[in-house]
Amino acid sequence: xxxxxxxxxxxxxxxxxxxxxxxxxxxxxxxxxxxxxxxxxxxxxxxxxxxxxxxxxxxxxxxxxxxxxxxxxxxxxxxxxxxxxxxxxxxxxxxxxxxxxxxxxxxxxxxxxxxxxxxxxxxxxxxxxxxxxxxxxxxxxxxxxxxxxxxxxxxxxxxxxxxxxxxxxxxxxxxxxxxxxxxxxxxxxxxxxxxxxxxxxxxxxxxxxxxxxxxxxxxxxxxxxxxxxxxxxxxxxxxxxxxxxxxxxxxxxxxxxxxxxxxxxxxxxxxxxxxxxxxxxxxxxxxxxxxxxxxxxxxxxxxxxxxxxxxxxxxxxxxxxxxxxxxxxxxxxxxxxxxxxxxxxxxxxxxxxxxxxxxxxxxxxxxxxxxxxxxxxxxxxxxxxxxxxxxxxxxxxxxxxxxxxxxxxxxxxxxxxxxxxxxxxxxxxxxxxxxxxxxxxxxxxxxxxxxxxxxxxxxxxxxxxxxxxxxxxxxxxxxxxxxxxxxxxxxxxxxxxxxxxxxxxxxxxxxxxxxxxxxxxxxxxxxxxxxxxxxxxxxxxxxxxxxxxxxxxxxxxxxxxxxxxx
Ligand code: FES
Numbered sequence: 001x002x003x004x005x006x007x008x009x010x011x012x013x014x015x016x017x018x019x020x021x022x023x024x025x026x027x028x029x030x031x032x033x034x035x036x037x038x039x040x041x042x043x044x045x046x047x048x049x050x051x052x053x054x055x056x057x058x059x060x061x062x063x064x065x066x067x068x069x070x071x072x073x074x075x076x077x078x079x080x081x082x083x084x085x086x087x088x089x090x091x092x093x094x095x096x097x098x099x100x101x102x103x104x105x106x107x108x109x110x111x112x113x114x115x116x117x118x119x120x121x122x123x124x125x126x127x128x129x130x131x132x133x134x135x136x137x138x139x140x141x142x143x144x145x146x147x148x149x150x151x152x153x154x155x156x157x158x159x160x161x162x163x164x165x166x167x168x169x170x171x172x173x174x175x176x177x178x179x180x181x182x183x184x185x186x187x188x189x190x191x192x193x194x195x196x197x198x199x200x201x202x203x204x205x206x207x208x209x210x211x212x213x214x215x216x217x218x219x220x221x222x223x224x225x226x227x228x229x230x231x232x233x234x235x236x237x238x239x240x241x242x243x244x245x246x247x248x249x250x251x252x253x254x255x256x257x258x259x260x261x262x263x264x265x266x267x268x269x270x271x272x273x274x275x276x277x278x279x280x281x282x283x284x285x286x287x288x289x290x291x292x293x294x295x296x297x298x299x300x301x302x303x304x305x306x307x308x309x310x311x312x313x314x315x316x317x318x319x320x321x322x323x324x325x326x327x328x329x330x331x332x333x334x335x336x337x338x339x340x341x342x343x344x345x346x347x348x349x350x351x352x353x354x355x356x357x358x359x360x361x362x363x364x365x366x367x368x369x370x371x372x373x374x375x376x377x378x379x380x381x382x383x384x385x386x387x388x389x390x391x392x393x394x395x396x397x398x399x400x401x402x403x404x405x406x407x408x409x410x411x412x413x414x415x416x417x418x419x420x421x422x423x424x425x426x427x428x429x430x431x432x433x434x435x436x437x438x439x440x441x442x443x444x445x446x447x448x449x450x451x452x453x454x455x456x457x458x459x460x461x462x463x464x465x466x467x468x469x470x471x472x473x474x475x476x477x478x479x480x481x482x483x484x485x486x487x488x489x490x491x492x493x494x495x496x497x498x499x500x501x502x503x504x505x506x507x508x509x510x511x512x513x514x515x516x517x518x519x520x521x522x523x524x525x526x527x528x529x530x531x532x533x534x535x536x537x538x539x540x541x542x543x544x545x546x547x548x549x550x551x552x553x554x555x556x557x558x559x560x561x562x563x564x565x566x
Contacts, residue, residue, distance in 0.1 A: 009045050009079070012116040027116075036079075046073045046243045047117030048082035049108055049133065051124050056089030058126035058205065059149055060196035061227050065236040069121050069147065072240020078118075078247065080240065083111060088128045098477065099449035101128040101135075101285075102552075102561050103544060108136025118143065119243040123236075125149030125197070125227075127204040127480075130212055131282035137217075138254045138289040139564065143246045145347045146218040147239045148209040150227035151320035152197030163200025164193040165481040166314040169455070177463045197227025201313035203480030204282075206320050207275035211283055213329050214269035216257045216346035220355055224324035231324075242347055252345045258290040261341035265352065267299060268339050271306040271379030272332060274315040274398040276480025277488055278452075280381065285558030291566035296383035296392040296556065300516060303382055307374030308398050309335055311367050314483045315380065315398045318367050326364035334360055335371050384487065386519040388473070388499050388509060391491030391556050393518055399483035401469045405513035408521075409436035409471055413505045414456075416441045417448055425460040433462055436471040436509050440500055443475030443493020444552045444559045447537065454478040454488040471511060473518075475500055475555075487511070487518060489555035495537055496554070502530040 010031060014023040031041055048069050052062035066082050073080035085107045088097045112120050120140075122133035125148045137144035154163030171188045174180040180188070198205035209223040219242060222235040246252070263283065270279050284294045309332060312318050318326075333340065334356055342353030369375055380398030397405070412435045414420040420439055423429055431437070437456045444450045454476035458467050472486045475493035492498030499520055503509075508521040520527075540546045551561040 008118050009043060010041050010116050012045070012118065013114055040079050043077060043079040044118045044244070044247045045079050045081055045116055046240065046247070047112065047115060047120040048080055049085050049112070049120055049122050050082050051085050051087040051129055053087030053089060055092040056087045056126055057193070057196070058089065058198045059087060059124065062123055062149060064233060065123055065147060065149065068233045068236035069123070069240040072237040073244055076241050076244035078244045081117065083115065085111065088126060088132065090127045095447070096449040096451045097128045098559065099548060101132045102548070102564065104128065104132035105135035105139070105564070108133050109139045112137065112140040112142050112144075118247045120144045121239055121243050122146045123149065125205055125209070127208070127278065130205070130208040131286060134212060134215075134217060134286045135289050135560070135564075138258055138286065139566070141253050141255050143243070143251070144217070144254050145239055145243050145246065146212045147236055148198075148212065148218065148223060150197050150225050150229070150232045151206055152193055152200045153195045153226055153228060153321055154200045154319040155191070155194045157191045161319065162188070162191050163319050165199045165203060165479065166201045166483070168192050169482055173463070176457065176460060195228050199481055200319045200321070201481050202273055202275060202310065202315070202320070204276040204278040205480075207270060207273065207279040207480055208282060210269055210273055210275065210329060211266045211279055214266040214333070215262050215286075216344055216352065217254070218347065220346075220348070221328045221330050224320050224328045226321045226324060229324070245349070246347065249349055252347070252349065255290060257345050257347065258286065258292070259344065260292050262344040263287040263290075263292045263294065264302070265340050265344060267294070267302050268306050268336055269332070271303050271381060272308060272336055273310045274308045274312070274375070274380035274396075277381060277394045277396050278477055278480055280394055281477070281489070281555055281559050283558075284556070285560040288558050288560050288565045296385070299381065300383050303379030306336070306339060306379040307371060308376045308380050309369045309371070309374055311369065311375055314481050316375065322364075322367050326367035327360050327362060330356070330358075331360045331363040331368045335368070382513060382516065384511075384513070384516050384518040386517045388503070388518045388520040389490045390499065391554060392489070393487050393491065394489045395485070395487050395513065396478070397513060400485040404469065404471050404485040405511070407471065408508055408510045409434055411436055411438045411503055411505055411507040411509055413438045413440065413503055417451065417453055420453070420456065424457055427461055429459055429461065431459050431462065433467050433470055436473055436511075438500075438503055438509075439472070439474035439476060440494040440503070441475075443490070443495055444554060445493050445495035445549065446475070447540075450475070450477055450559065452477050452479040452482075454486050455482040455484060456486075473509065491554045491556050493554060497531075497534050497536060499527065501534055502527055
C-alpha cells in the first residue's frame with residue numbers, strides 16, 4: 001500500500017533531519033519495530049494522553065479507559081496511540097498540585113504538537129488534570145476531546161454513605177472537637193474512598209468535569225458517570241469514535257469550541273451546580289488560553305441571575321452518582337436553556353441547541369431542581385472587592401452561613417501556614433467567635449503554592465464549644481469539597497505585597513456580601529507606613545520553582561503563566 005503523502009498520521013510533525021522523506025522512512029521503520037502493519041501506519045492517528053500513575057488513586061481505572069478508547073478508534077478506521085503525561089494526584093504532591101498544573105499543561109501542549117497525531121483524547125479527572133489538559137489542548141489547537149475518569153462511588157458504612165471528601169472534613173471536624181476517637185477516625189480513614197474515581201461530591205474534579213462538558217469539549221452526559229459504571233467504559237469507546245469523526249469532518253478544533261459564549265455557558269453551569277471556587281481559577285486559565293477574559297464583575301452579574309439547581313454535597317446532600325442517575329448534565333442544561341448560548345459548537349459537531357432538542361427521559365427532582373423551585377435563586381459563588389482585595393476575592397456563598405454575611409470583625413492574623421498550625425489550637429489564643437481569622441502568604445506567589453488552606457480550622461477552644469463556622473479570609477484556595485464562610489483568592493496576594501500583607505491582628509475588617517465589599521478599616525497613612533517595611537520573599541534559585549515564581553499570574557489571571565496566555 002502506498003504511503004500516505006499528506007502531512008497526517010505518521011507523517012505529521014516529522015523529526016527534522018533536513019530530509020523529510022528520510023525522516024518519514026526512519027519513523028515508519030521504528031514504528032514497524034513495534035509490530036505495526038503498514039496498513040495501520042497509513043491510518044489517521046488518535047493520540048491518547050493518559051495520566052495513570054501509582055501516585056494518583058483517582059486515575060486507577062485509566063488503563064481500562066485507554067483500552068475502550070482504542071476500541072472506538074480502531075473500529076472507526078484509525079490508529080490509537082497512547083502516550084504518558086505527568087500525573088497530578090491531588091494529595092500526593094508537595095507543596096500543592098496547583099503549582100504543577102501549568103507544567104502539565106505545557107507537557108500536553110508540547111507533546112500534542114510535537115508527536116504525530118491528528119486528534120487527541122485527553123483522559124484525566126483529578127482536580128488539576130482536566131484544567132491542565134484543556135489548557136494545553138487549546139494552546140496546541142489540535143482536534144481534541146476530553147474524557148473524564150468519573151467520580152468514585154459513595155459506599156454504605158454503618159447506616160450512612162461515605163465518599164471523599166466532604167465526609168473526610170466532617171469527620172475530621174468531629175475528631176478535632178473530641179466527638180470521634182482515635183480508633184474511630186482510623187476506621188473512617190479506611191472507608192472514605194473505597195472505589196476508583198475522583199472525589200464523590202461536587203468538588204473541583206466533578207465541577208471541572210461539568211465545566212468541560214458545558215464548554216462542549218466532552219461527549220454529552222459523560223461528566224457524572226461513576227468511574228466504575230459500565231457506562232463510563234462505553235463513554236470511552238464513544239469518545240474514540242468521536243475523535244475519528246472529528247478527523248473525518250476536520251473539526252471542530254478547540255479554538256472553535258472554547259469561545260466567549262461557551263465560556264459564559266460554562267460559568268452558568270459552574271454557578272448552577274454550586275461548583276468549586278477552584279473552578280473560577282481554572283476556567284479563567286482555560287478561557288485565557290483561547291484569548292477570552294473572565295471578569296469577576298461579570299461573574300457577579302451571572303451569579304445574580306443563575307439559580308443553584310443541584311442538591312449535591314458539599315452544599316447539599318447527594319453525591320455525583322445520584323446526579324448521574326437523576327438525569328445528569330442534560331437535565332441540568334435543559335433547565336438553564338434560556339440562559340445559555342445555544343449556537344455553541346461541541347466536539348460532536350452539533351451545537352448545544354441541537355443537543356438540547358432531545359428530551360431527557362427521566363429527571364429526579366430531588367437532585368436536579370426545576371427552575372421554579374431552585375435551591376437558591378442566585379448562584380453559588382460571589383466575588384468581593386474592596387481595600388483588602390483590590391483585584392477581587394471569592395466567596396462560595398452557597399456553602400457559607402449567611403448570618404455572617406454583613407459583619408465587621410477584629411482580625412486575628414496568621415503570617416503563614418506554619419504560624420497557623422503552630423498557634424491555632426493554643427488554649428491562650430486571643431480569639432472569639434466574632435473575630436475574622438486571616439491567613440497570609442498562601443497565595444499564588446507564596447512558596448506554599450496557593451494551597452487549599454483557606455478553610456482554616458475553627459480554633460480548638462471554639463470548636464469544643466460547638467462553633468461550626470466563622471469568617472475566614474486568605475489568599476489561599478479551598479477544596480471544592482469544603483464549606484464555611486471562607487473568603488479566598490485575595491488579590492493581589494500577600495507575597496506580592498498586596499494589602500493583605502499589611503494586615504495586623506487587631507485591625508478591623510468589614511464584610512458585606514450584599515454590597516460585594518471587603519474592606520480593611522485602616523487609614524491610608526498607616527498602610528503607607530506599614531508598606532515601607534514590606535519585603536518581597538526571595539526568588540527560588542533554580543528549576544521549575546523559579547519559572548513558576550517569575551511568571552505566575554494572580555488568581556484573576558487564572559494562575560496561568562504570563563507567557564502562555566492566548
Ligand atoms: Fe483526586 Fe479528589 S483527590 S479528585
